[in-house]
Amino acid sequence: MKRALRFAGALTALAVVCATASCSENRTTAPRAEREAMAAKALPSSAAPAATTSREPLGALPEPAKIDPAVLALGRRLFHEPRLSGDAKVACASCHDLAKGGVDGRKLSTGVDGRLGLVNAPTVYNAALNFVQFWDGRAATLEEQIGFPITNPVEMGSSWDKVLAFLAGEPSYSAAFKASFPDGVTEANTRRAIADFERTLLTRNSPFDRYLGGDEHALDPEARTGYETFKSVGCIACHQGRNVGGNMFQKFGVLGDYFKDRGHVTDADYGRFNVTHLESDRFVFRVPSLRNVERTAPYFHDGSAATLNQAVQVMARYQLGRKLGDDQVSALIAFLKSLSGDLAPAGEKPE
Amino acid sequence: MSSARWFTLIGGLFALAFGVSALLYLRSRSADFDSHTRAVAAIGNVRHLDRLLSEQVLAARFGLLNQYDPLTATEQELAEAERAVHARVGAVGTTPEIETALAELDHALAERRSALEHFKAENSVLKNSLRYLPTAGEELTNELGPNANGPLGRDVNALVRAALVYNLIGDQSTRAAHLAAVTRVAAERSALPKDVGADLELLLAHARVIGERQPSVDGWLRRAANEEVSDRLGVLERLYQGRFSESATTANEYRKVLYAWSLFLVLAVALAGIQLRKLYAGLEQRVAERTAELGRALDALWGEMKLARRIQEALVPNEPVLAGCDVAASMKPAEQVGGDYYDVVHTKTHEWILIGDVSGHGVPAGLVMMMCQTAVRTALQRDPELMPDRLLVLVNAVLTQNIRQLGEDKYMTITALRRDAGGGIWFAGAHQDIFICRAESDEIEAIETAGLWLGLRDDAEGAFVPRELKLNAGDLLVLHTDGVTEAMRDGAMFDTSGMRRALARAKGKTARQVLDDVHRALDGFELNDDATLLVIRQLESMPLSAKSGETQPASLRPVSPDPAT
Known part of the structure; x- marks a missing residue:
């Protein structure tokens, strides 16, 4: 018996050693390899392979995530479904019109019963690449983000109980949920379907991305000049990465008091402060992506800049603390327009 | 103890053994090494990502990283790894100390995330000003024109250098130099033209940004790349490993107990098997003894059955005698004791012929038949002048009562025939048809009988109607029970047609020959019931013999084997 116990003990110890070794192997190989690959892309050091990527501070858009077609169709339908709102008139797409660059073109959006929103609707295109969602970054993921407008009384003005009751009571929805998720209609599945649909909304194939891909002629000379200006005057300090923004917070008014000059400060202007309540976060916002920016006027969280020209001027003054010449502004706008990619096919409305 | 209680006891013992085994097994699994491995890996992953993030933050600060995408990607992975630590450490089991360590880790990570975001924002501003400051200085000196090499030009260039060195x-010394350079340039603001003064303000604004943001950026850098998360991870890992070691020790103890318990169960089952084997061997012996006892009892029973059969045979007349008649009779019971009844009784004035059939067969039917025989003879002894219908009323009364007392569900068909001195025969009672083969015409008559079956009700008054038939010299009277006509062959009954065919050849034959003819005709038929035949040939028309008036069983009389003699 003692021998058997020893044998069993030895086997167990061996199993533990193997399992630990195996786990340790996994931990120290695969993830580290990924990390090093990413670091190699990001770190322009001599250790990084020269051919891995360009040293540009901007990157091309990635391939959209591979989403189950049934989930994708369901997410698209939910995105366009006004019956998710309190008055059955406001869908996600009402403020994020996919045909209009993922925005509604208004300074402030109109929600249920004609109520006016507090901030300008950010585009839903490429939102999947933002490191947090909303101007104030209060949602860490798309799934988390979806709950806010649905329950916000000035946006969709509904509740999850009502939304789930509606979806479960609508046979075509309950069937679509069953086909997509084993547990059918749930809040988590609703969030997941819409978020997964939004993950496909990447505006690829922009001239700038083609340029980064090696097509020298994809950018006209003015846009190329604009790109160089974009880097040299410091826009790149915040609008960087593959989403040309969307990966950090920044104070609006670094080298000038934007809000004092604009006047009539509201709570919405406090930005990130409303989430963290840190004084250092007052007037701090998530840096917006500039992809597709040509189609997303008016600009800023308050929708105060009607044109790209105005927006560039405001940025130069309050963020960069410098004067830009007209040529520079024109070149910058030409570059910004080269960031417009394809809206279709993910932007098509469901039948 | 009843078998149900034994069953409950054994079932309870099995349930107890199973429950104890399950409990020990679960306790011995409380230290799940797979889960432990995953938990350790999750903690290791957080540590790895924490270090990677620190490297990336430093790289971003010193210009080795030209965008924040890698940082945000690592931040997101770190958040996932943090959730994995909670899930996997929780899966192994936590203590209040571990919960506290997890909360402190969460807090450290949240602090780090916040510091990182501030670092990113501040670092961008700092980099922007550092990038722009030389350009602003160059633009300003260009505007100064010939005065570029003057004090202001030199101070501007000194400011740019001081800012870069400070960064x-x-x-403290480089900071002081930078601030002094800012102060020197600012002091010259009032002496400049308005347009140049605006450029100077711009330069100073960025220089001040550098002065303000440099310590701020490095402060956030220190907070974003400090050892707090690593320290918290160390505490968590130490507590967790201690907890798991305790679990592993406890589980090991339970495992030993489980081994001992398993060994005990194996021994118990083996002992139970041995006991069952012994019990089985004893049972086999007892079964053999019981079987032998049953065999003996069966033999005794069969002996009793044979005795009953012998009594029945003794009660019916094997070779009955009727005055002026040639008589032959036979009875084949379906089982050892039959339900058929026939008798020939001689009283002082009459001769009686009786034939009947008790429903069913076996001992109960034979018993009823014997009762009937006794009742008939007793009744005739008391009143020899009875008419057949009256006789049957009396016999029915006795029989019905006796059957009821026996608790049997029996009844009986019977036909009683009283042969008078004049040769006339009165008969009554429902049984099978009476066949008469007329010697003169060679015709075969079948006379249907009617009346109540005996044993069905106490009072049978008026249930029987006496009828008369006559036998002439040479006529043959044949009585039978349904065992004869219902004999089967190839799905067909012998039936009355079989009787008629057998009797068609009866002319000139003795009663025994006729009986044998019928038996031969029955060859190949299967008898499913008692089969009785009584053949009476009227030899001559003669009055009833006065000498044959004793009521005693015919079988007790001396008879000759051949009725013809």
């Missing part, structure tokens, strides 16, 4: 070194 690189970041100590």
